Amino acid sequence: MTLSGIxxxxxxxxxxxxxxxxxxxxxxxxxxxxSFLQGQLTLFLVxxxxxxxxxxxxxxxxxxxxxxxxxxxxLPCGAVVQGDIEGISLADEVRLALAGPAxxxxxxxAFAALWWFFPETYAYTDxxxxxxxxxxxxxxxxxxxxxxxxxxxxxxxxxxGAGAARKVCIVCSVxxxxxxxALFVLSCFVxxxxxxxxxxxxxxxxxxxxxxxxxxxxxxxxxxxxxxxAEVRRVALLQSCTVKRAIAFLERGKQIEFSVYDDAxxxxxxLGEREFYAILQRADxxxxxxxxxxxxx
Numbered sequence: 569m570t571l572s573g574i575x576x577x578x579x580x581x582x583x584x585x586x587x588x589x590x591x592x593x594x595x596x597x598x599x600x601x602x603s604f605l606q607g608q609l610t611l612f613l614v615x616x617x618x619x620x621x622x623x624x625x626x627x628x629x630x631x632x633x634x635x636x637x638x639x640x641x642x643l644p645c646g647a648v649v650q651g652d653i654e655g656i657s658l659a660d661e662v663r664l665a666l667a668g669p670a671x672x673x674x675x676x677x678a679f680a681a682l683w684w685f686f687p688e689t690y691a692y693t694d695x696x697x698x699x700x701x702x703x704x705x706x707x708x709x710x711x712x713x714x715x716x717x718x719x720x721x722x723x724x725x726x727x728x729g730a731g732a733a734r735k736v737c738i739v740c741s742v743x744x745x746x747x748x749x750a751l752f753v754l755s756c757f758v759x760x761x762x763x764x765x766x767x768x769x770x771x772x773x774x775x776x777x778x779x780x781x782x783x784x785x786x787x788x789x790x791x792x793x794x795x796x797x798a799e800v801r802r803v804a805l806l807q808s809c810t811v812k813r814a815i816a817f818l819e820r821g822k823q824i825e826f827s828v829y830d831d832a833x834x835x836x837x838x839l840g841e842r843e844f845y846a847i848l849q850r851a852d853x854x855x856x857x858x859x860x861x862x863x864x865x
Contacts (some may be wrong), residue, residue: 594644595773599766611695616642618672618699622707627669629664634815634853656853658722663720674703711735711744713774738775745771799824805829807836807858811851814844828857837861 601750602610606716623640633656656664679697683690707715717737725733745768752764803817804827818824826839847860 587688591641595766595769602762614653614695614699615703618675618696618703621675621700622672622703625668626664627810628671629667631818632816633660633664633812634848634851658726661722665715665722668715669707672700672707675705676701709744710737711741711771711775714771717741736819741771741775745775794823800825802827805857806831807861808856810854811848811857811860812853814857815848815853826857828861830858 577760588693592601600609600612605610619642620640679700682693683697687711708719710720712718712721717740720740721733721737726735728736728772748764748768748771752761752768755761755764799821799822801817801822803814805814807828807830814826817826824841824844826844828834828836828839847857851860
């Protein structure tokens with residue numbers, strides 16, 4: 569449901585654009601078949617849709633810090649992405665983690681508002697609303713690959729370092745998985761709930777095996793954009809402006825052009841979109857843009 573494989577940071581790669589790849593784990597197919605046989609296929613599909621919306625909440629915030637969702641892995645209890653987020657601050661990691669639950673919470677509130685104005689829609693949207701609210705709350709559990717696990721990791725790393733954070737997260741994840749498995753065993757004496765079993769496997773998979781999906785640094789597809797024609801957006805910045813702040817001016821469907829000035833108000837250079845993205849591939853996003861102008865000045 570969020571950033572799996574948080575215990576390994578991959579080196580940065582250059583990205584040439586492209587579409588997001590979607591992978592389907594065998595457990596996803598198995599759980600889907602099980603849901604179909606149990607007459608719960610609609611519930612399964614709604615859960616999957618809510619999980620995908622959740623992941624795109626992460627993707628939207630990732631775009632604000634110069635990353636894009638490269639691949640999405642569908643699992644039985646949701647979806648997983650892995651963050652290639654080397655160099656971002658712990659505060660941004662927390663915001664990135666909480667973006668998914670925030671989107672689910674917003675969806676749940678939107679459905680509740682819809683019921684207020686149009687009560688007759690409740691019968692058609694109640695499952696989606698409760699599923700969105702449920703995903704929001706479940707993802708706050710302190711376990712990998714859930715968003716709560718990422719927040720826990722950042723909190724411990726801030727005080728004790730990355731090594732201690734990895735150990736704490738592994739212990740907490742195994743503990744949560746064990747608790748969910750215990751609930752599954754208890755359910756066997758009442759009404760067997762296989763969802764608990766799949767959820768426990770999801771946590772264990774995300775903790776130890778989630779390596780297939782990642783965020784990559786943003787890169788333009790200029791050929792595709794220019795083939796349709798694009799408006800040029802011009803933005804004036806001081807060289808002391810951070811790369812992260814410059815990223816916020818990017819806008820889909822428009823070409824960006826940065827006029828960079830020194831502190832005295834003298835024009836240093838004009839950066840086209842291609843030049844800016846080249847800087848983005850190697851930049852520390854919290855550093856001033858002027859540190860990466862190189863020969864552009």
